[in-house]
Amino acid sequence: MTAAAIGHVDTGISEHRVIRKIAWRLMPLIIVCYFFAFFDRVNISFAKAALQADLGLSNTAYGLGASLFVVGYVLLEVPSNMLLYRFGARRWIARIMISWGIATAAMVFVRSEWQFYSLRFVIGAMEAGFAPGILYYLTLWFPKSHRGRMTSVFFLATAFSGIIGAPISGLILNYLNGLHGLAGWQWLFVAGGLPCVALGLVVLFRFDDGIEQAKWLSDDERRIISVQLDRQKSEVDERSAWRSLLMPGVLLLGFIYFLIQVASYGLNFWAPDLIKAAGVGSAAAIGFLTAAPYVCGAISMLVVGRMSDASGERPKFVAALILAAGFGFFASGAFDKNVVTLVGALAVLGAGVVAAIPTFWTLPPKILTGAGAASGIALINTLGQVGGIVSPVMVGSVKDWTGSTTPALYAIGSVCVLCAILLLTSLPRGLRANDLPEADAGALGPLKAENVSRTPTIRPS
Numbered sequence: 001m002t003a004a005a006i007g008h009v010d011t012g013i014s015e016h017r018v019i020r021k022i023a024w025r026l027m028p029l030i031i032v033c034y035f036f037a038f039f040d041r042v043n044i045s046f047a048k049a050a051l052q053a054d055l056g057l058s059n060t061a062y063g064l065g066a067s068l069f070v071v072g073y074v075l076l077e078v079p080s081n082m083l084l085y086r087f088g089a090r091r092w093i094a095r096i097m098i099s100w101g102i103a104t105a106a107m108v109f110v111r112s113e114w115q116f117y118s119l120r121f122v123i124g125a126m127e128a129g130f131a132p133g134i135l136y137y138l139t140l141w142f143p144k145s146h147r148g149r150m151t152s153v154f155f156l157a158t159a160f161s162g163i164i165g166a167p168i169s170g171l172i173l174n175y176l177n178g179l180h181g182l183a184g185w186q187w188l189f190v191a192g193g194l195p196c197v198a199l200g201l202v203v204l205f206r207f208d209d210g211i212e213q214a215k216w217l218s219d220d221e222r223r224i225i226s227v228q229l230d231r232q233k234s235e236v237d238e239r240s241a242w243r244s245l246l247m248p249g250v251l252l253l254g255f256i257y258f259l260i261q262v263a264s265y266g267l268n269f270w271a272p273d274l275i276k277a278a279g280v281g282s283a284a285a286i287g288f289l290t291a292a293p294y295v296c297g298a299i300s301m302l303v304v305g306r307m308s309d310a311s312g313e314r315p316k317f318v319a320a321l322i323l324a325a326g327f328g329f330f331a332s333g334a335f336d337k338n339v340v341t342l343v344g345a346l347a348v349l350g351a352g353v354v355a356a357i358p359t360f361w362t363l364p365p366k367i368l369t370g371a372g373a374a375s376g377i378a379l380i381n382t383l384g385q386v387g388g389i390v391s392p393v394m395v396g397s398v399k400d401w402t403g404s405t406t407p408a409l410y411a412i413g414s415v416c417v418l419c420a421i422l423l424l425t426s427l428p429r430g431l432r433a434n435d436l437p438e439a440d441a442g443a444l445g446p447l448k449a450e451n452v453s454r455t456p457t458i459r460p461s
Contacts, residue, residue, distance in 0.1 A: 015143075015228065018221045022141050023150065025216065029206055030134055031157045033097060033199050037130060038161035039169075040104055040123070040192045041268050044069075046169040046287070047185035048273065054183065055113055063396030065116045066269060070388035072124030077385065080129025081136065081378030088209040089137045093130065094200045100126035101196025107189035108182065132381040139365050140210045143228040145309060148362050152305030155358035159298035159350075163291045166272070170287020249367045249428050250376045253360075254383030259419035260360060261387030263325050263353045266412045267293060269392045271346055274332065274405060278339045292343050293328075293350020300355035308359055312434040314366075318359045319423040325352030326416030333409035352416075367430045 044066055052062055084092040103123045110116050134154060142150045169188055177184030208214045211222055211229070272290050280286050300321070308317045328349025335341035364377050391412070398408040 013218075013220050013224060015224055018217070018225055019142065019146050021217070021221070022211075022214075022225070023153070025214075026141065026207070027150065027153050029199075029202060030154055031160070033093075033196075033203065034131070034134065034154060034157035035160050035165070036101075036192060036196050036199065037127060038158045038268075039165045040189075042161050042165040042169055043188040043192050044120075045269050045272050046166070046173060047188050049276075050173070050183060050185040051116070054185070055110070055116055057113060057116070059396040059400045060393070061113060063269075063392040063394075065113075065120050066392040067389040068117050069120040069124035070385050072121040072126075073128045074124075074382050074385050074389070076125050076128035077132065077382040078375055078378040081132050082375055084129060084133045084136070085375075089133060089140075090204060090207040090209050093133055093137070093207065094204040096127060096130045096133070097196050097200030097203055100130075101193045101200065102126075103193070104196065105190055105193030107193070108186045129378065132378040135361055135364075135381075136377050140229070141225070143225065144362070144365060147365065148309035148314070148359065149302075149305045151358040151361050152301045152355070155301060155354070155361075156298055158357070159294040159301060159354055161294070163294045163298065166290040166294070167284070167287040170282075170284040170290075174282075174284050249431055250364070250379060251383075252422070252426065252428075253364060253431070254380045256419055256422055257360060257380050257384030258387045259415050259422075260322060260353065260356055261384040262391045262415050263322065263329065263349075263387075263412055263419075264357060265388045265391035266329065266395060266409070267346070267349055267353055270395050270405065274336060274342060274346070275339070277405070278337055278342050280339060289339075289343055293346040294354060296347040296351040297354025300351040301358055304355045304359055308362065314359060314362045315423045315427055315432060318356050318363075319420040321352045321356035321359060322416045322423070323352070323420045325349050325356065326413040326420070328352060329409045329413035329416065333406040333413070336404075336406055336409075363431055366433065367428075 048062055051057060052059075057065070080092075080096070100123060103119065103126045107119055107123075110119055135151070138147065138150055138154065168191070172187050172191060173184035176182075176187040179187065182190075211217070211225055214222060271293060272286050275286050275289050280289060304317055304321065308314055311317075325348075328345050328347075328351075331345035332342060332349060335345055364380055367376075394411070395405055395408040398411075399405050
């Protein structure tokens with residue numbers, strides 16, 4: 001089957017229809033799995049006060065424990081994705097879900113500071129490779145003209161973890177505390193861990209390792225997507241897994257993602273604490289107010305995902321979003337004592353940083369494919385996750401030293417500005433290139449290009 005076979009013919013099998021079928025098969029389960037990954041991040045922020053009281057932790061110690069999760073994640077990220085490439089996504093993602101679910105539920109047994117540190121490290125190590133593994137997995141199924149929306153759909157789980165997970169966490173702390181002799185924070189980790197084990201088993205039977213193994217697609221349906229994917233792979237120089245790790249573009253993307261993650265973890269770990277410090281006393285109320293930035297992030301994510309697919313100008317969208325997040329951090333620091341203004345600032349912050357992440361992840365496949373994509377995406381995510389080490393420790397330390405989080409919020413806002421500058425001025429040509437075919441982007445305009453590029457049909461060969 002050649003690219004010449006793509007055109008107006010009589011089978012009636014459109015790329016759009018096949019993409020929709022694939023999306024309905026894969027994306028709901030992917031969203032649920034990633035929801036639980038971020039539900040753990042929400043839980044650790046809501047468990048903060050009770051954990052500190054029960055284990056005698058300072059703000060700095062809590063920040064260190066939260067960061068050790070990221071240390072375990074970072075150390076095993078690249079090896080995990082290489083193993084995923086070797087053994088197949090289906091088995092490896094199932095292994096990740098089951099092992100991290102067991103480790104998360106084991107937080108019930110933590111009784112000391114060092115047990116807290118150790119288990120958070122283990123949870124991170126067990127989860128390592130999940131997000132980049134899924135991002136790599138999406139490149140096996142979706143042509144690049146659809147990846148902005150599909151990546152945004154994937155990252156909707158981060159928004160849902162705030163929209164749904166934050167209120168649930170608040171309710172669990174309020175109403176399950178003391179049930180069957182377990183503290184509310186212990187129930188949080190049971191609720192976050194055990195469902196992951198069941199989801200891992202579902203992944204094992206629901207996923208396929210690639211489009212060629214998808215028996216639920218017809219031969220023609222598999223062919224129409226395979227042609228698109230093969231053509232796009234041919235446009236990228238394939239490198240070995242190890243050589244891709246040394247590409248300047250990969251390292252620059254890793255640094256940019258580090259800056260984005262400093263902002264993201266600043267929101268994920270400290271939003272409930274900021275709202276509480278502004279004068280909200282009820283855990284349930286804090287949970288519902290914490291959902292505001294994630295609601296705005298979900299809306300922004302879907303809108304921007306479609307807009308960036310239509311225009312193909314990915315870096316500009318990421319830069320605009322991270323600048324909005326920076327404004328939200330500055331405003332949160334300036335109005336940290338007024339609940340209404342603070343929640344408004346957090347909403348702007350969420351609309352920026354939550355949507356910036358999926359838009360950013362449309363960039364690596366522009367320069368990576370095959371084994372190089374598996375390792376390169378993992379390295380970018382690894383470098384980015386170091387931001388999850390820096391951000392919680394920095395904010396916790398600043399609060400311990402000064403009694404206020406405001407200086408740390410201003411620092412994170414400045415990080416966002418730096419990130420936007422790099423996106424607009426420093427990316428190599430391959431990353432700046434428009435994702436749309438030249439003829440579509442220039443002659444037809446972005447919206448017409450979108451319609452043309454998503455409705456090809458095929459004739460039997």
